[in-house]
Amino acid sequence: MPRSHSTDIDGLIQLLAKLPGLGPRSAKRAALDLLKKRESVMRPLARTLEAVATSVDFCAQCGNLDTVSPCHICSDPRRDAGTLCVVEDVADLWALDRSEGYKGLYHVLGGTLSALDGVGPDDLRIASLVTRVSEGTVQEVILALNATVEGQTTSHYVADMLSETQVQITALAHGVPVGGELDYLDDGTLTAALNSRRGLED
């Protein structure tokens, strides 16, 4: 079969298709778009990918991604080292921190327990969480895992592992999302919101 484009471009398309959110077709579109924006996007992207791959790494303490370890959050003296928020993923950490409603520190587990995917406790940063909490500074651990079956299973496991320490363990509240319409909510959320109802003076 005569080749309509070079194997170089094919290689680029195949690598782009590995990005989450891009399939084979959109990867081809992205490759063509990049070749049209060679100096403004393509080369800067190549340089940035290489630079970030070298400069950014996981924070040894909390598991966040940053150019320094401990990361900017862990080394920020204005943050409350007595509160630790446990999240599944770095993206969750960023989402919570963007809300600016939390001023404590974080601990990224790196996933959830999953028998199906073969993810056991040793594959997550649970041991380092127990060690961190055992050191005595932390007074409260907020379990902020996703409200999925895997997230809640992991939540229970982490709570069990921390039960021997004297730390207070809390979890995110379930309820109606701010701005959410009741009609569009699932039954589980509505039941949780009803069960956790509170006095108006709160």
Added chain:
Amino acid sequence: MPRSHSTDIDGLIQLLAKLPGLGPRSAKRAALDLLKKRESVMRPLARTLEAVATSVDFCAQCGNLDTVSPCHICSDPRRDAGTLCVVEDVADLWALDRSEGYKGLYHVLGGTLSALDGVGPDDLRIASLVTRVSEGTVQEVILALNATVEGQTTSHYVADMLSETQVQITALAHGVPVGGELDYLDDGTLTAALNSRRGLED
């Protein structure tokens, strides 16, 4: 505001968000995914982007993207130099060539005429098409532009420009897509398919 992640990562997210198909949120997800697959995807992607940006360029004759100019298609002696297929974009060229139903050469216009976007005839590779056809080898020009208003306007303009040459000008047939269900087709397509109906012995 305390930073939850470094400006390096922000720069990467902003560049990834410029890819078609990725928004700010999916770009963040892609950046996190890349940082987890640093050696298997991130660094190879950086190297490939740089390599392709250097090695691949537009074919001076047809406008295809390739590592050589004239490209593999233009320099293939098995192809019929008497037929020229005019397409809007390199992606269209690849799509047509993938079908393997066409053995002639191509000419990429690089877009469509658009008063709204300020794209005039001089912004497209129309002059080089006329020159190429005037040289005498080409006997048939197939206009394979998209069946959009812009595509068809451009099609008419190109046909006008070529009218002084003795070349035969044809266009892609409109009709029912192979495997398509009539119920899901728009009225325009159905009308075109009816008007272009043919005897069963064809």
